[in-house]
Every structure is written in C-alpha cells, then in structure tokens.
Amino acid sequence: MDSPFKYIYGPVYSWRIGRSLGIDPLSAVDKICNMNCVYCQLGLTTHLSHTRKEYVKSEDIIAEIKRVPLDAVDYLTFSGRGEPTLAKNLGQMIHLIKAQRLGRVAVITNSVLMHQKEVRLDLSQADFVLAKLDAFDQESFQSVNGKELNFEKMLGGIREFRQDFKGKFALQIMLIEDNLDDVCELAALARDLNPDEIQLNTPLRPCPVKPIERAEMDWAKKFFGDEKVVTVWDSQRQDYKPLDPEATIRRHGNYLKP
Ligand code: SF4
Numbered sequence: 001m002d003s004p005f006k007y008i009y010g011p012v013y014s015w016r017i018g019r020s021l022g023i024d025p026l027s028a029v030d031k032i033c034n035m036n037c038v039y040c041q042l043g044l045t046t047h048l049s050h051t052r053k054e055y056v057k058s059e060d061i062i063a064e065i066k067r068v069p070l071d072a073v074d075y076l077t078f079s080g081r082g083e084p085t086l087a088k089n090l091g092q093m094i095h096l097i098k099a100q101r102l103g104r105v106a107v108i109t110n111s112v113l114m115h116q117k118e119v120r121l122d123l124s125q126a127d128f129v130l131a132k133l134d135a136f137d138q139e140s141f142q143s144v145n146g147k148e149l150n151f152e153k154m155l156g157g158i159r160e161f162r163q164d165f166k167g168k169f170a171l172q173i174m175l176i177e178d179n180l181d182d183v184c185e186l187a188a189l190a191r192d193l194n195p196d197e198i199q200l201n202t203p204l205r206p207c208p209v210k211p212i213e214r215a216e217m218d219w220a221k222k223f224f225g226d227e228k229v230v231t232v233w234d235s236q237r238q239d240y241k242p243l244d245p246e247a248t249i250r251r252h253g254n255y256l257k258p
Contacts, residue, residue: 003244007061009080010242011073015235016130016172016199017106021073023065024080025087026055032082034112036146037134039176041207042081045146052088052113062096068243075106075128085113091122098125106130108172112149114157123161128168130199131158136185144179155189162193170197175220176209187223198224200231 135141202211
C-alpha cells in the first residue's frame with residue numbers, strides 16, 4: 001500500500017527530543033548527505049552533495065503537516081534520509097510553520113554547512129537545534145565522518161551559530177570504538193561551545209559499527225562532568241505509534257528501538 005504521506009513520518013518518541021513528528025525536506029529515495037559517517041544507519045553515502053537546493057516545495061510539506069493531529073507532538077523535527085540543511089528552502093519551511101502556529105520546530109543537523117551565513121539564519125528560526133560533533137580535530141573528523149570534510153570550517157560555523165542563537169542548543173556526540181579514546185578532547189571542546197545540553201549517543205540501531213557498552217558510556221560521561229549530559233543508554237523508552245510504520249523505519253530506522 002502506498003504511504004499516505006510523502007514528506008513526514010512518525011510521530012516517534014525520541015530520547016533527544018520527546019514526541020517528534022519527523023519532516024524529511026529532501027524526501028529522496030536514496031540518502032543525500034554531505035557526510036559519510038562510518039556508523040550511518042542509512043548505509044554509505046552514494047549521493048554526496050554540498051549544494052543546497054529545493055527538493056520539495058515548502059507548501060507541499062506544510063499541507064502534509066496540516067493533515068496530522070499535532071496536539072500530542074512536542075516538536076516538528078527536520079531530519080530524514082540525509083542532511084536537512086541541504087534543503088535551500090529550510091528557512092522558508094520553518095517560517096511557514098511558525099507563522100501558522102503549527103508547533104515548535106527542531107532541526108537535527110550534521111553541522112557541516114553551519115559556516116554559511118544563510119544556513120545559520122535558517123536554523124536561527126528553529127526552537128531547538130541539535131548539532132553533530134563527533135570529532136575534535138581534522139584527522140578524527142575525517143576518520144569518523146568523511147574524507148572530504150574540513151573540521152575547522154565546521155567548528156567555526158557551530159561556534160558562530162552558538163553565539164547568536166536564542167533557542168535551545170544541543171550538541172549530539174556519537175561515541176563508537178573509533179572515537180572513544182578522544183573523549184577527553186571531545187568533552188573539552190563541547191564544554192567550550194557551551195551548549196544547553198550534551199547528548200551522548202551510540203548506534204543502538206542496526207548499522208555497520210558496534211555500539212559502545214553501557215559501562216563505557218558511563219565512563220565517557222564522567223569527562224563531561226555536569227548535569228547537562230544525557231545519554232542514549234540512560235533514556236527511558238516510550239512506545240509511540242507512527243502514522244506510517246514503513247515510512248518511519250525508512251527515515252528513522254527501527255522506531256521500536258531507542
Ligand atoms: S550525517 Fe547523518 S545521514 Fe549523513 S552520513 Fe552521517 S549519520 Fe548518515
């Protein structure tokens with residue numbers, strides 16, 4: 001049976017966000033991303049792109065959102081099969097959601113394009129921005145997130161965004177075997193960026209690398225040393241029935257797992 005929705009998925013319960021209705025502003029068959037993370041649950045990045053463009057008309061996405069009861073949703077979350085800031089009309093979509101009072105907006109970004117002023121402006125309209133930071137220098141960045149990337153450029157973008165952003169700002173750090181030894185440097189960097197929250201994740205859904213164990217996460221958490229830290233291992237799972245389970249698994253992975 002065809003999905004009744006082309007661009008939205010869930011709602012799911014996300015340990016990072018709460019009750020979240022997902023919006024996929026790219027909505028392509030294959031993942032489109034500007035990273036190639038070793039742990040990506042969507043597999044290798046075959047469509048590597050650094051160019052922003054309009055993938056789906058903003059009005060079409062808004063029309064779909066309006067078909068869903070939103071009372072029990074905490075955030076409308078831009079994420080999906082790839083990097084949401086690659087959608088050139090991201091800012092317009094957030095603006096329309098806010099102007100029509102449809103709900104609070106979250107964006108989960110891999111941070112790569114935050115060095116661009118227009119991307120920072122788009123993100124600044126959101127209520128909650130969750131920015132990826134898995135590495136502390138160029139070498140570790142390339143080994144975890146992709147060969148073509150420039151660490152200082154990305155970090156400068158996060159720093160600049162953080163200084164001006166008025167909403168809630170979280171850093172999301174994926175810990176795997178490859179970067180577990182970097183946790184001291186990562187924690188120092190994360191503290192320096194002064195987020196409202198630090199989310200320590202490890203890939204519990206099926207993907208090419210193994211998650212770190214609970215004891216390793218507890219050890220890692222100590223380096224961050226304050227109450228701002230939440231971890232996927234500590235999160236309480238809540239079952240939530242998505243509108244379309246198949247569309248949700250395609251974007252989000254198995255929503256029955258944390
Ligand atoms: S940024 Fe996200 S979608 Fe892109 S490769 Fe990394 S994990 Fe996959």
